[in-house]
Amino acid sequence: MQNKPTAANALTAEQRQQLEADYTFKRVVELELDPVRGNFDAAHLKEVNRRIFQDLPGAGFDDVTPGEFRKPVADGLDWMKQRGLSTVDGPFYVAYSRMDGAATARLDKALEAANPDELRGLKTPEFTARLAKIYTELDYVHPFSDGNSRTLRTFTKQLAKDAGYEVDWERFGRSDVGRDLLYIARDRSVNELAKPHVQHENTMRKILHTQDRLEGNRALPDLLRDAARPSRAVAFEQMSEREALKEHPELQEAYKTMHTAAAYFASKMPGKPEAQEAGIQSVMSHVQTRLNAGETADFSRGREQEKQQKQEQPERQTLQQQQRPEPGPERER
Template identity: 95%
Template sequence: MQNKPTAANALTAEQRQQLEADYTFKRIVELELDPVRGNFDAAHLKEVNRRIFQDLPGAGFDDVTPGEFRKPVADGLDWMKQRGLSTVEGPFYVAYSRMDEAATARLDKALEGAKPDELRGLKTPEFTARLAKIYAELDYVHPFSDGNSRTLRTFTKQLAKEAGYELDWERFGRSDVGRDLLYIARDRSVIELARPHVQHENTMRKILHTQDRLEGNRALPDLLRDAVRPSRAVAFEQLSEREALKEHPELQEAYKTMHAAAAYFASKMPGKPDAQEAGIQSVMSHVQNRLNAGETADFHQGRESAAQAKEKQPTQPERTAPDAGRDR
């Protein structure tokens, strides 16, 4: 006989938070393996939310409505949250949309840009800027009563994957500093979008004070540069040549460059394996950087530059003793 899930209303706030995290983490992992099949529209976004939070109502979270947008805020009022950061003292405030008809229309408009086929051909900086704009718009609308961050991270990660990019949101969750940097970057973008629509004077005063405190920190498009890479660049770095080419045939030019570099350094530096390896690594670094930037061809410049740099290096004198100058 299976144990009945513990009712959330019988738990402490800390226990309730942990129970929710346990349920939702499992569902997020499932979504990694079996993503929602959709068109990256409002229905797709709702289904992501529904699948992440589907277990909570049955576990006693009576206030959770998976897959449903929150109700509109009354005229003259704002939807505002107070946030506490681990690495910065004092409260911060961020305002979101009232989730009225205008906000719903804004959400649909933002999702018009969430088309994998249109995003796939972009270079990394442009893709990152477009993705950050989509995320900020959706975050400002904040369509769900709770769980917006988990929903949007899952949704945008799937969007990036289908557009040929890897979005590593997890990198920001590995430390308090990383989490706070992400909160700050997101809140800066959201406050900027929220300001023209704030209804109440007290809300405006709080978010302007927060905005002043966050000034000078990295904005979301800049922060995402650390977390976004083309899938083919990751494959080039992590997989064997055979595996990478099977998944990404467009890497053929990159590997052609590496083979040519190996042949070049072997001919120019015979009998010097360490020097050959250093030259190859220099070219590989250049190719990797160009792949990270979204390029797929014309890597010869990196090969020639590395070759020229190696040829200009002075020849090292031969050592007279096998152990001369070695670090112990």
């Protein structure tokens, strides 16, 4: 039998943060295995938040209200947070909605686009653009007093999966640069939505200064293209042909291309298994690239575009390494 957890208010700030992380991480993993069943509406979003943070009130986090929207901000005031980044010096600021009637209406409107049936079948660039817009709108509203980032990542990951896509949000948490690039991409977009609704000139001054400092960094739709792939593309990469076709019959054309390639290289390079394998791997790489982009046919097309992308990739990676986001007091996990 486990001992009752120490009350959070008796812990140091660091211990409190670790205790919260332990509880919520377990719940996020549970949601990966058993997602909330819902319609991707406000009630669905609230239930995701409730399930992630359900243990905290009983552990002494008296200020946490799982599944409840935060109270509106008083007239004339703004809901602003100071952001601290690990790879850039100085504070950044991001402003969110006042969570008033207009904000809740905006939330409902944004969630109308969270429809898996409408997102299913989109090519990867369009899908990531749509998902980024949904995420940014929800992030700007920032409906919960705490835990919005974890809630939105879980919510959008499930939305993507139901629409036939896999989103690897975790990739951005594997390094300080990755985390900061994600914060920058999100905060840039959110501040643009916030500007017309800012109440106080001091808030406006801070977010405009932040926007100036963040200019030139990657936007969220572009960043998401590194993390989102069609589920069928993941299956082609990770499963056997039989298993992949069972889950994704639309991969038939991809495997037909691979079989044709194998037969071609066998006839053109008899007795040269290594050369045959190299040729097959080249075709497989091309097919995988097309699948990642959301294509399911015409795999003979796009070779020149693929070569161009490969040439640009090292430059892009260098730019990513050079883009250094910034530190500040509060960071949502």
